[in-house]
Amino acid sequence: MSLLQRVKNVVRSRSIHVCFVDVGSCNGCDIEVLATLAPRYDIEQYGIYVHNNPREADILLVIGAMTPQWEDKLPALWERIPEPKAAIAIGNCPISGCVFQRRDTYVSAPVAKFIPVAAEVPGCPPRPTEILSAILSLAPTVFKDFEERRR
Numbered sequence: 689m690s691l692l693q694r695v696k697n698v699v700r701s702r703s704i705h706v707c708f709v710d711v712g713s714c715n716g717c718d719i720e721v722l723a724t725l726a727p728r729y730d731i732e733q734y735g736i737y738v739h740n741n742p743r744e745a746d747i748l749l750v751i752g753a754m755t756p757q758w759e760d761k762l763p764a765l766w767e768r769i770p771e772p773k774a775a776i777a778i779g780n781c782p783i784s785g786c787v788f789q790r791r792d793t794y795v796s797a798p799v800a801k802f803i804p805v806a807a808e809v810p811g812c813p814p815r816p817t818e819i820l821s822a823i824l825s826l827a828p829t830v831f832k833d834f835e836e837r838r839r
């Protein structure tokens with residue numbers, strides 16, 4: 689790998705743009721994600737920036753048990769995110785449906801059936817430190833893999 693490429697990877701891995709989407713949660717995970725992105729954890733010290741626009745995102749945080757209304761919308765939103773990109777399932781709901789996964793409920797979990805999920809953060813809800821740790825450990829691999837695929 690050239691020096692320029694290495695510098696580029698280092699810079700990009702320290703400039704992580706995240707976007708989050710709630711596809712049907714109880715709001716428990718929303719609160720933890722918002723706490724993670726709030727000033728208390730000072731995420732900009734790690735080079736993490738929050739966007740509501742998927743076109744500016746690198747990492748999509750998905751929260752919730754996936755209601756049928758999201759079955760088409762989530763893949764469409766995923767397509768709008770430019771490469772390199774990755775999705776993280778936050779909480780038990782997008783991983784398994786959690787408490788909503790019963791025969792008489794209308795949830796379509798797991799979200800991995802609809803978009804590729806690169807990492808999962810289990811918990812009901814997970815802690816902000818676990819969410820932060822998942823973003824920081826995933827981001828460098830996303831950029832590295834993308835550059836290697838392009839070569």
Ligand code: SF4
Nearest residue numbers: 713716717779781812
């Ligand atoms: S994982 Fe638990 S806290 Fe998070 S949305 Fe599902 S039920 Fe709520």
